[in-house]
């Protein structure tokens with residue numbers, strides 16, 4: 001009888017740990033943490049208190065702080081470290097992962113400097129492997145609490161995604177598949193910037209109409225840039241686009257939204273980031289996305305205001321005043 005597929009998840013933050021918990025319910029799973037205390041706590045006490053509080057993890061989820069052990073064990077490798085850490089983490093195991101092991105990214109940011117998407121960084125570090133991502137409207141704490149949610153496994157070869165779907169699925173966690181890797185990945189990256197704008201709106205106590213405008217026009221910006229870069233515009237109406245945008249912009253648990261709220265309350269960016277104590281990918285991604293927007297000649301007024309606030313050139317209140325100066329065009333023009 002064939003042995004079960006072994007999933008290895010790299011990164012023991014809130015989402016890496018949660019995804020490892022999902023997969024452990026279906027198949028043997030090993031979680032790598034760079035912090036030996038965290039690895040021990042998960043392995044022996046079945047908790048990750050720093051990131052998931054007192055929630056209990058599956059007893060069969062194993063953890064290690066030995067990256068080589070993790071790499072050698074993987075039949076499927078899930079990369080759950082933040083986007084700025086993907087290259088450095090994988091550089092240590094570039095010759096250690098068996099050929100053809102599929103690799104899935106969880107990261108929703110762009111690599112600073114290179115502007116590469118996490119799946120592209122993975123492709124450079126571990127060439128020859130099928131690479132894709134798992135994304136969607138998935139606030140980690142809710143998924144860890146067993147609340148119903150849905151996600152998408154995106155890989156260029158649909159057969160690979162179809163093989164990976166059941167590893168993460170449960171009765172309350174529906175896993176769809178998609179072959180538009182670019183569109184699915186950009187959705188997760190770009191919605192974080194709109195979520196910072198939504199958080200600022202929250203902090204400034206704007207009305208529900210303004211909130212709806214930010215989400216809708218934010219989605220238009222995401223779709224415009226995505227289409228020019230080669231993504232299917234329809235992807236942005238799906239779980240990894242509109243779905244994740246709604247979850248992140250409306251959830252008080254979203255770290256990106258919390259950064260926007262903190263900035264609107266008068267905190268500096270450094271103070272807001274320090275108070276959060278977790279990763280908010282939109283902060284580092286905003287300037288990179290504006291570089292892409294300029295390069296592709298795509299108008300992204302909401303992202304531009306967020307970038308100006310994050311760079312300290314504009315206050316949140318001035319950013320919202322700035323949006324009033326945007327000339328409304330034809331709503332039917334996506335690109």
Ligand SMILES: NC(=O)C1=CN([C@@H]2O[C@H](COP(=O)(O)OP(=O)(O)OC[C@H]3O[C@@H](n4cnc5c(N)ncnc54)[C@H](OP(=O)(O)O)[C@@H]3O)[C@@H](O)[C@H]2O)C=CC1
Pocket residue numbers: 011012013014015016017034035051080081082083084085088089106107108109138139140141277278279281
């Ligand atoms: N949380 C969520 O709801 C969701 C998050 N995501 C995405 O998943 C990715 C991971 O986020 P998330 O788990 O939330 O992050 P957290 O902030 O919860 O945790 C970050 C994790 O990454 C580790 N880490 C940070 N820097 C490095 C590094 N240089 N090398 C190795 N490990 C590092 C941290 O280790 P340490 O504790 O030792 O500092 C910690 O385990 C992000 O791109 C995020 O956008 C996607 C969907 C949902």
Ligand SMILES: O=C(CO)COP(=O)(O)O
Pocket residue numbers: 108136137138139140192195244247248253254255256257279280281
């Ligand atoms: O991507 C997420 C939900 O899908 C998590 O968003 P935050 O990183 O803003 O918490």
